[in-house]
Amino acid sequence: MPDEELFPSSDPPRRISDTDHERQRQAFEAQMLPHIDALYRAAYSMTKNPGDADDLVQDTYLRAYQFFDRFQGGTNAKAWLFRIMTNLYINRYRRRQREPERVSYEDLEDFYLYNRLAESEDGPVGGESPEVEVVRKVQVEAIREAIARLPEEYRMTVILADLNEFSYQTISEMLDIPIGTVRSRLSRGRRLVQKALWAYSEENPR
Amino acid sequence: MNANKRERVIGEDGQERTLPQDQIEYNQCQDAVKRLTEYLSHELRPDEETKIQRHLAQCKGCFTKFHFEETLLSTIRERVDQVRAPISLRERILGLLTHHDSSFGA
Numbered sequence: 062m063p064d065e066e067l068f069p070s071s072d073p074p075r076r077i078s079d080t081d082h083e084r085q086r087q088a089f090e091a092q093m094l095p096h097i098d099a100l101y102r103a104a105y106s107m108t109k110n111p112g113d114a115d116d117l118v119q120d121t122y123l124r125a126y127q128f129f130d131r132f133q134g135g136t137n138a139k140a141w142l143f144r145i146m147t148n149l150y151i152n153r154y155r156r157r158q159r160e161p162e163r164v165s166y167e168d169l170e171d172f173y174l175y176n177r178l179a180e181s182e183d184g185p186v187g188g189e190s191p192e193v194e195v196v197r198k199v200q201v202e203a204i205r206e207a208i209a210r211l212p213e214e215y216r217m218t219v220i221l222a223d224l225n226e227f228s229y230q231t232i233s234e235m236l237d238i239p240i241g242t243v244r245s246r247l248s249r250g251r252r253l254v255q256k257a258l259w260a261y262s263e264e265n266p267r
Numbered sequence: 268m269n270a271n272k273r274e275r276v277i278g279e280d281g282q283e284r285t286l287p288q289d290q291i292e293y294n295q296c297q298d299a300v301k302r303l304t305e306y307l308s309h310e311l312r313p314d315e316e317t318k319i320q321r322h323l324a325q326c327k328g329c330f331t332k333f334h335f336e337e338t339l340l341s342t343i344r345e346r347v348d349q350v351r352a353p354i355s356l357r358e359r360i361l362g363l364l365t366h367h368d369s370s371f372g373a
Contacts, residue, residue: 082368101352122360175335201346248304
């Protein structure tokens with residue numbers, strides 16, 4: 062997405078006083094900093110590495126601050142920050158990585174993980190169905206690993222839709238893809254996550 | 268629901284016939300599963316969502332699997348949400364903003 066779309070107005074910069082600066086910085090911090098954890102989590106999932114995640118979040122905030130006068134007050138600050146970060150990531154980090162993606166086009170069934178667990182169940186554990194009991198114990202390492210293993214386009218969609226609950230419409234604008242593509246990538250991405258969670262549990266028996 | 272209920276349909280040969288109940292339910296299940304992705308994202312139109320919920324209330328098989336998918340998604344979100352940005356990153360950004368002001372300021 063070109064910058065003009067992200068930062069629509071193009072008023073000439075005006076000279077502002079130190080107190081104006083101070084006030085503007087406080088407004089920026091109050092509106093934007095509460096989203097730092099969500100941004101960091103997403104940046105970590107995108108770059109798969111804490112150092113790059115730090116840099117990506119930092120650059121996102123600097124860029125947002127630079128263009129803060131073009132942020133429409135009252136609109137969704139989190140979505141605005143995510144749009145900036147997604148752009149930065151796509152334009153910079155992804156180009157740099159250039160890793161060939163191993164996309165498998167084998168068909169993945171619906172309810173992949175449920176079916177694997179149902180096949181292997183050791184009998185009921187508590188009040189809930191045994192499959193649900195197992196899922197409630199999934200560890201953050203397994204999830205991180207499962208998302209990291211996703212091919213790029215699925216990973217972005219899962220991060221935005223499932224971890225951050227952005228609407229398909231918003232994601233379609235962020236990634237510049239049709240809504241139908243958001244839906245199909247998410248559908249497949251979720252199955253791939255389930256497949257990876259299953260593989261993780263097989264490799265790390267407890 | 269009446270288990271003996273039959274639904275009238277028009278077959279490919281133009282003849283009217285009835286479908287056994289289990290086949291009707293099979294079609295409903297297929298229909299629900301087709302909308303699973305959007306259902307979980309709350310992206311369905313309200314009338315479509317209601318239709319699925321009505322089906323889930325009647326079909327234990329689908330209910331169990333849909334409940335599983337919902338639990339998985341909310342568990343993933345809960346676990347990932349525990350991750351916080353490092354304090355050092357927050358401090359570095361605050362420092363950079365102040366620095367930005369003093370170097371580009373009036």
